Amino acid sequence: MELTKNISLFRRTRALENEIDEFLDKLSQSSLHFKIAVKVYLRDRCTTDFENKLQDVNKMESEADHLRRAIETKLYAQTLIPESRGDVLGLIENLDHLLNLFEGALWAFSIEKPEIPDEYHADYETLSDMAVESVEALVLASRAFFRNIEAVGDHNHKVMFYEKEADKVSTKLKKAIFNSELDLSRKAQLRNFVEHIDNIPDWAEDVADRLAIYAIKRTV
Amino acid sequence: MELSVLFFLTSGLFLGWALGANDAANVFGTAVGTRMIRFTTAAVVCTVFVILGAVISGAGTTETLGKLGAIDALPGSFMAAFAAALAVYLMTKAGLPVSTTQAIVGAIIGWNLFTDTVTDPTALAKILSTWLISPILAAGFAMVLFKATTMVLARARLHLIRLDAYTRLGLLLAGAFGAYSLGANNIANVMGVFVPASPFTDFEFAGLFTFSSTEQLFLLGALAIGLGVVTYSKRVMMTVGTGIMPLSPVAAWVVVMSHSMVLFLFASQGLESFLQSNGLPTIPLVPVSSSQAVVGAVLGIALLKGGRGIRWRVVGGIGAGWVVTPLIAGVVCFIGLFFLQNVFDQKVHAGGPGKEPLAVFSAPAGTAVGPDPAPARKRPL
Known part of the structure; x- marks a missing residue:
């Protein structure tokens, strides 16, 4: 009875494994779309190309939401991984928040259409690159959490590294903006866009910190 | 069989019930406590395999227990099992x-001291x-x-979800093995004292195989163990998991396997004859x-991890239980x-004073205190 249940359990676990992998793929792809979208915006501002990228991220976000709900339901309905269920749930939800941050930042660009002076373009782009790199490293750390627990640390330290670098760039950028002759309203708007992007590596670092604890819990 | 015979057997059944209630938790406690396996599944698998283990492989350990003191009168067996059950109850x-x-x-x-x-x-x-x-x-x-398992798992790089599925299956199989070993090794505790004075007779089953009186006793004892598992072990199972130190499901599997291997080694006549040959x-x-x-196995893992997190007070309590x-x-x-001999006038050993409790019991009463209970149960009653 339980044996046949276990055999069908193997089939169902394969499906769940795929869903988790797919969810992480969506996050990784969103970050790459985001990177291109920021580049496009800085180069051409709010063009169709940019809107298309926004739609891509939008689609990824809603697909990832579906996957997240499916994963969470299966974890609880099938009472899987009782020891790590809460941790996995927390991880998936925190990763999902990164997708919201990507989407939110691009929507802000699309709605407010900020005019970013050319001299800040390079720093905005670097900031966006650091944000994306930190998320990419976090995706690898998360994959390692599921398959190769010892490797979590190898990727986590990169998340910390990119977050620090992003902090440096954002501070430099904010100083440059507020030392400029721009109107205070524009300064505030440009600062907001720095923070929209900088929030991404900050959140990635928080998730990486929790992931490190989840990993320790699993090895005990 | 007379009703009084059944009465004398009740203490053994009580002891069996206590064993089922307590020791099933050693086999399935962590799995059920961590909700890896449902209690119903654990109880069914445990009961079935305890019965199989007891009836198929229970004779070996009973023989050794018989050598310690072959209690040759049913009231004596009753009191021995009752005293044991009371001790278990009081300690619990x-x-x-x-x-x-x-x-x-x-x-x-x-009993030995009382009967000289x-x-x-x-x-x-x-x-x-x-x-x-x-x-x-x-x-x-x-x-x-544990070392081997962690090495294999590190190499296999299983997905967390897949590892979970394998661990569940592993815990179920290890639990079945554990229950079989528990039945084989510990049925002697429950019914061993009744073997030299067994009230049952052998009977042939459609000319195919003989269901000996000992096997019938063991079946009865195993059913009592099963009853203990079904009725009372859930509570123990839910609390046992974190008794000495918290365990991961994989570590729990290692503990159950190690426990089962030890119980099996000390109960397997097949292995004994293989080694002998x-x-x-x-x-x-x-x-x-x-x-x-189980305590030994958990301590083994804890020591491998540097001995941190061991609740030595619990270990000390277990050590004290050894003597008490x-x-x-x-x-x-x-x-x-x-009291049984002098107040209730019961014959508590073959050569002792008191009245024979039952007519059906007269034949084994003549049996001398022998080292091996096997000849006694072959006598016609």
Whole structure:
């Protein structure tokens, strides 16, 4: 009875494994779309190309939401991984928040259409690159959490590294903006866009910190 | 069979129930406690395999227990099992970990002292030494198995979800093996004292195989164990998981496997004859404590991890139970036999005073206190 249940359990676990992998793929792809979208915006501002990228991220976000709900339901309905269920749930939800941050930042660009002076373009782009790199490293750390627990640390330290670098760039950028002759309203708007992007590596670092604890819990 | 025979067997059934209620948790406790396996599944698998283990492989350890003191009158068996069950009950009430094995050995020695029967020092030494060896052996098994498992898992790089599925299956199979070993090794504790004075007769089953009186006793005892599992073990299972130190499901699997291997080694007549035929030293067939095997296995893993997180107070309590349990059982048995013989006028051993309890019981009463209970159960009743 339980044996046949276990055999069908193997089939169902394969499906769940795929869903988790797919969810992480969506996050990784969103970050790459985001990177291109920021580049496009800085180069051409709010063009169709940019809107298309926004739609891509939008689609990824809603697909990832579906996957997240499916994963969470299966974890609880099938009472899987009782020891790590809460941790996995927390991880998936925190990763999902990164997708919201990507989407939110691009929507802000699309709605407010900020005019970013050319001299800040390079720093905005670097900031966006650091944000994306930190998320990419976090995706690898998360994959390692599921398959190769010892490797979590190898990727986590990169998340910390990119977050620090992003902090440096954002501070430099904010100083440059507020030392400029721009109107205070524009300064505030440009600062907001720095923070929209900088929030991404900050959140990635928080998730990486929790992931490190989840990993320790699993090895005990 | 007369009703009074059944009455005398009740103490054994009580002891069986207590064993089922307590020791099933050693086999399925962590799996159920961590919700890896549902209690219903655990209870069914545990009951079925305890019965199989008891009926198929229960004879080996019973023989050794018989050598310690072959209780040859049913009222005597009743009191020994009752004393053991009372000791188990009192210790459980006091929140102390308890072993039915130690309780019944204490009770048998109590019977020996009361009836002036010499306790076979070789059998006693054999039993006592295995009590020391079994947790150490379980610790050794656990260390090797844990190292091997973690190495294999590190290499296999299984997905967390897949590992979970394998662990569930592993816990179920290890639990079935554990329950079989528990039945094989510990049925002697429950029904061993009744074997020389068995009220049952052998009967042939459609000319195919003989269902011996001992096997019938074991089936009855195993059913009592099963009843204990179904009715009372859930509570123990839910609290056992974190007793000594918290365990991951994989570590729990290692603990159950190591425990089961130890119980199996000390109960397997097949292994004994295999070792004998190959000129290797044999392993004595002795009922060992399931709880202590589990404690040994958990300590093995804990030591492998540097000994952190061990609750030594719990370990100390278990160590104290080692001495206290047989002592209580022995004293209760001695006093109980005194009352049974002098107040209720029951014959508590073959050559003793008191009236024969039952007509059907007269034949085994003539049986001398022998080292091997096997000839006694072959006598026609």
